[in-house]
Amino acid sequence: MTDVLVSRAEDFDDIAALLALAFHGDLDPDVQALERPIFEPDRSLLVRDGGTVVANAAAFSRELAVPGANVPAAHVTMVAVAPTHRRRGLLTTLMRRQLRDVRDAGREPIAVLWASEGRIYPRFGYGSAAPRYVLSVDTTGLRLPAPTSAEGTLRLDRPDAHRDELARLYEQARADRPGWSRRDERWWAYLLADLKAHRGGATERRVLLHEGPGGLDGYALYRTKDSSSATGPQAETHVGEVVALTPEAYRALWRLLLSVDLTRRLSFPIAAVDEPLLRLVDEPRQLSPQLADALWVRVVDVPAALAARRYATDVDVVIEVTDDLLKENTGRWRLVGGPDGAQCTATTAPAALACDVRALGELYLGGANPSALAAAGHVRELVPHTLTALTPAFSWHRAPSPMEVF
Structure with a gap:
């Protein structure tokens, strides 16, 4: 039972069942179909007990932007142990084996992950390297500086209609922002897919595009969730990502996001600790920034x-x-x-x-x-x-x- 196996493509459904169990979700065929193309079987390590997958640790092969460069990084993911098999050393076995495999392969000098709990990964040499602010914003009365003549025009559309343009803007911005991962065609298809299971009761995802003097220079992905009370509308804007190549594009995108009709709140869970928005609004307290960990890096x-x-x-x-x-x-x-x-x-x-x-x-x-x-x-x-x-x-x-x- 403690033998560590390298996954095969046909193990994906069994691994998905373990992850659903460990992270308190339900198996969804649409989600499985979306995630299958980004699964890398030869980078997934698993343990079976009586034919059932009871532990797993995997990685994606991607590049990570670091100060002044791009570095191949093992993007560690899909780490789980069945509740019936905890406290048996399975996680330790898998993480040690994974680090050894990454080191021996010689392609990736670092590994990176998101931690479900902060106490888990330091014992395997991971350090908290990129914290974030979780913004939960009261938009009522919140203001940004008035627009300038240098700001361009905004338009709304479906994200999948602009995949190539979004990829171009993202890659340009990524060169200057440590912590952003390279996205190939598979990743753009995955990230722009808009399954109902991922919406949390909100609308479909929309893209807000900013056109400056030199062309498209910024975008924001967001959705809204309707709500109301006896005092009137209480809808919320859920911001997924904001990418801007110019300060003018950044201000224009956020000005609209903070003032969507009938909304009273905005959430943005991946704000940078140097997010310019913190300096732009007239009352930063209404952003309610809460510091949280995000990326953990392991030097291999x-x-x-x-x-x-x-x-x-x-x-x-x-x-x-x-x-x-x-x-x-x-x-x-x-x-x-x-x-x-x-x-x-x-x-x-x-x-x-x-x-x-x-x-x-x-x-x-x-x-x-x-x-x-x-x-x-x-x-x-x-x-x-x-x-x-x-x-x-x-x-x-x-x-x-x-x-x-x-």
Whole structure:
């Protein structure tokens, strides 16, 4: 029963049944048909008991935007253990095997995931790397600055009629936003599908397009959910994503989203921690921002990962890393880099900084402050003033941001 098997395509339905059980959902044939094309059987590990799938961990093969670069990343997903088989070490077995497989394959220096619970994945070396704000907005009386003559025109349509244009805009914006994953044709088909099972009682998804002087330069995906009370309409706007290449497009999109007729509230669960909206509205308290974790990063190959990203300022530091699961990462590594590139090599030189691999995951996307990690005990400064120099180097001009749950 504890044998770990590599999935086959025909295992998909059994895995879907486990996920529905573990995440308190129902099997839906339409959902299964939508998800089957993005399933990668050879990247799914499972355990059966008497023919029933009782544990699973999978990954998608995608690229992730990181500071100054794109990096192949194992997008870990579909992790579940049946309630009848908890506390037997199945999750630990699967996660350890998955990390070993990713490391041995040599293609992806990092892994990334969304955590169902924050306490689960740090023990496997994952660090919280891209937090988010969950916005629950009272739009009553909320205002943005008046439109300027530089703002263009807005129009509404069905998202699937503009897939190529949305993909182009997304990819342009993604280059400047750590945390966004590359979307190929399969992913656009999956993300733009609008099954009733995913609507939560709201309307079909709509796309709001912004046309600037140079053409289409922004879009927003949203839906609305009707509601009313004795005092009048109380509908809510559910925003899925906002992509804007110019400040004018960003302001125009949000101005409409916050003022849809008959709505009184707006929800946006994946706002960046540096979301401009927080600075635009006349009363930011009405956004009710609640900080939550989003992307967790696991550095699988320390020298490859640290050399793959860019650094905001020049850095030359020796870091002593501890990794209990992937011993190849344990050791001293000299990182030399800057805005134009980086190298990371093994060294016997004395270390200026020491940390475990989880701390590197927290730092990797540029959103964590090394000094804050030191105060939390996740990083140790071995040479005075190392953190002073390292902090600006590891930061980035845009905060890491999640864009989709995978």
